[in-house]
Amino acid sequence: MDFSYSEDQETLRREIIAFARGRLNTGTIERDRNQEFPRDLWLACGEMGLQGLPVPEALGGAGLDPLTSTIALEAFGYGCADNGLVFSVCAHLLSCVVPMWRFGNAEQQAKYLPKLCNGTLIGIHAMTEPGSGSDSFALKTRAERDGDGWRINGSKTFISNAPVADVIIVFALTDAAKGYHGGVTAFLMERDTPGLSVSRKIEKMGMRTSPFGELAFDDVRVPDSAILGTLGGGNAIFAHAMDWERILLFAAHVGQMERLLERGVAHARTRHQGGKAIGKYQAVSHKLADFKIQLEAARLLLYRSASRLDRTRAVALDAAMTKVFVSESLVKGALDVLQVFAGYGYAVEYEIEREVRDALGSRIYSGTNEVQRNIIASWLRL
Numbered sequence: 001m002d003f004s005y006s007e008d009q010e011t012l013r014r015e016i017i018a019f020a021r022g023r024l025n026t027g028t029i030e031r032d033r034n035q036e037f038p039r040d041l042w043l044a045c046g047e048m049g050l051q052g053l054p055v056p057e058a059l060g061g062a063g064l065d066p067l068t069s070t071i072a073l074e075a076f077g078y079g080c081a082d083n084g085l086v087f088s089v090c091a092h093l094l095s096c097v098v099p100m101w102r103f104g105n106a107e108q109q110a111k112y113l114p115k116l117c118n119g120t121l122i123g124i125h126a127m128t129e130p131g132s133g134s135d136s137f138a139l140k141t142r143a144e145r146d147g148d149g150w151r152i153n154g155s156k157t158f159i160s161n162a163p164v165a166d167v168i169i170v171f172a173l174t175d176a177a178k179g180y181h182g183g184v185t186a187f188l189m190e191r192d193t194p195g196l197s198v199s200r201k202i203e204k205m206g207m208r209t210s211p212f213g214e215l216a217f218d219d220v221r222v223p224d225s226a227i228l229g230t231l232g233g234g235n236a237i238f239a240h241a242m243d244w245e246r247i248l249l250f251a252a253h254v255g256q257m258e259r260l261l262e263r264g265v266a267h268a269r270t271r272h273q274g275g276k277a278i279g280k281y282q283a284v285s286h287k288l289a290d291f292k293i294q295l296e297a298a299r300l301l302l303y304r305s306a307s308r309l310d311r312t313r314a315v316a317l318d319a320a321m322t323k324v325f326v327s328e329s330l331v332k333g334a335l336d337v338l339q340v341f342a343g344y345g346y347a348v349e350y351e352i353e354r355e356v357r358d359a360l361g362s363r364i365y366s367g368t369n370e371v372q373r374n375i376i377a378s379w380l381r382l
Contacts, residue, residue, distance in 0.1 A: 003303040009068055013075040019048050020079030028082045028209075032354055035201075035208040037164055038085060045089050046119020050076060053093065055101045060114030066244075070251040070306035074299075077255025081351065083358040084209030086252045091160040091210070092116070094245040096123030096169055099186070099237050103229035108188060112167055125169040125186075126156040126215050127238060139184060141217060143172035150174075152187065152195075152220040160365075162213035163201045166191050170217070171234045184234035187226045195220035206357030239316070245366050246319035247305045250326040253362055254302055257295045257330050260355055264288050264337040267344075278340070287336040294329035301325055317379040320372040327362035327369060334359040 005013065023044050031038055045051060053069040055061025064072065073090060080086050097116050100109060100123070115121040132138035141154025152172050156162075168189050175183035189196060199214040229237050265288055268279030278284045305318035334356045338345040345352035363369045 001304065001307070003067075003300070003307075005071065009071050012068070012072055016048065016050075016072055016075040017079035019044075020076060024080045024082055024085065029348060029351065029354075031082065031209045032084070033208075033348075035203065035211075037088070037209055037211050038082070039164070041082070041085055042088070042122070043119050045085070046117070049117070050089050051093055051119045052097060052113070052117025055097060055113060055117055059101065059109055060117035061097075061101070062117075066248070066309040067303060067306045070248055070302060073248050073251040074255040074302070077252030078259050079255070081259070082209055083256060083355070084207035086256075087207050087249070088161055088210040090245070090249040090252055092123050094248055095125040095160075095241050096167065098244050099125065099169060099228065099241050102240060103186070103233075103237050104188075107225070108228065112188075116167065121166040122161055122164050123167040123169070124159055124161045124165040125171070125238075125241065126159050126162075127171045128156060128158045130155060130157050139171065139173050139180065141170070141172045142176075143174050143185060143187060143222075146221060149221055149223040150187065150226070152217045152222065154217050156215040156217075158202065159213055159215055160210060162198055162215055163211040165198070168196075168215070169228055169237075170215070171238060172217075175232060178232065180235050182232045182235070184238075185231055186228040186234040186237045187222050188228050189220065189222055189226060193220055193222070204361070206354070206359070206361055242367065243309065243315050243319045246323040246372075247302065247309060247315075249366060250323055250362070251302055251306070253326050253330050253359075254295070254298050256355070256359070257291070257298065257326075257333055260333055260337050260352075261288065261291050261295055263352070264291065264340045267341055271344075284340055287340060291329075291333040291336055294333060298322075298326045298329050314379070317376060320367075320375040323366055324369045324372045324376075327359075330359045330362055 024041050049062045052061030053064045053072055054066060057063040077086050100113055116123050129140055131140060143150040143152045170187050171184055172187060173183055174185040195218045197216045199216060202212045204212055268284050268288060269277055271278045301322050305322045308315045308318055338352050338356050341350060341352050344350045
């Protein structure tokens with residue numbers, strides 16, 4: 001398959017890289033240290049259209065196809081050194097905006113999508129619970145029929161963007177007998193809904209500029225009009241969002257890999273030991289050569305998967321493979337670049353240690369790599 005960029009894709013890629021480098025990279029060390037979400041930069045990303053890339057223009061988005069959206073997010077991850085900001089934008093887009101676009105009714109779309117796409121509203125979805133992370137079959141949050149609406153009780157944890165969210169898609173059990181397949185429903189609610197509380201911000205190892213928190217639902221009442229999609233259709237919404245997330249979020253990580261590789265190569269060319277550049281030593285050059293192989297293989301797998309989004313049911317397999325390969329390549333590459341930088345890489349001011357911390361979570365979120373291997377094995381009928 002030929003994945004050469006079209007003229008429009010190349011122009012878009014250059015514009016996003018220039019925007020990210022020019023607007024988003026100042027003060028990243030301080031924001032990371034202070035665990036500060038940069039709302040001003042978030043709004044700048046909205047002006048650039050990043051929060052609504054694949055959404056039709058009539059609904060407030062940029063109207064890009066999945067592959068072009070992937071190329072755009074790869075450019076974003078390459079140009080922006082604030083991996084937390086990149087993650088927050090991607091989480092918002094892929095876990096809230098895309099489901100709203102694909103499953104929302106006309107009234108819901110008109111109410112929320114324009115502001116979600118321009119960044120004036122921040123959206124999340126809430127699936128993970130204290131007792132069920134990757135095991136979505138163990139969902140405990142319940143929605144019980146109450147007159148002409150629903151009453152929701154339960155809690156969610158490890159929810160990206162929760163402390164700053166305005167719009168929430170919450171997954172709750174509506175039919176315990178059916179369980180995950182047919183018994184889970186997605187509900188829309190706003191931050192100020194009575195009974196909904198956002199509790200403590202959870203401190204993290206990495207991506208500290210992307211806030212992380214808990215949600216509690218204490219007799220939260222919502223009308224039937226709050227249902228996203230259909231009653232009992234929450235599993236389809238969640239699975240669809242995960243297919244998009246495991247591809248397009250990891251596009252940003254491919255961009256991060258390229259940025260890291262370039263930094264490693266530049267350092268290997270200019271840092272001297274024993275009278276020559278350290279890149280002349282195979283112990284160094286082979287690490288970077290391997291990273292280059294991983295990067296190019298990751299990009300090809302990513303583009304193939306993106307080109308198959310919405311075209312085949314087997315994209316769930318593609319998404320799982322992409323998520324595993326990109327995340328593990330990113331972690332290995334980040335650790336190898338840290339080793340190339342040696343003591344400089346361990347120092348905060350060179351920003352490599354932050355890249356390592358930020359990379360490690362990629363093997364956990366969007367479904368752990370162990371779960372992705374289970375998905376792959378099931379497609380192999382194992």
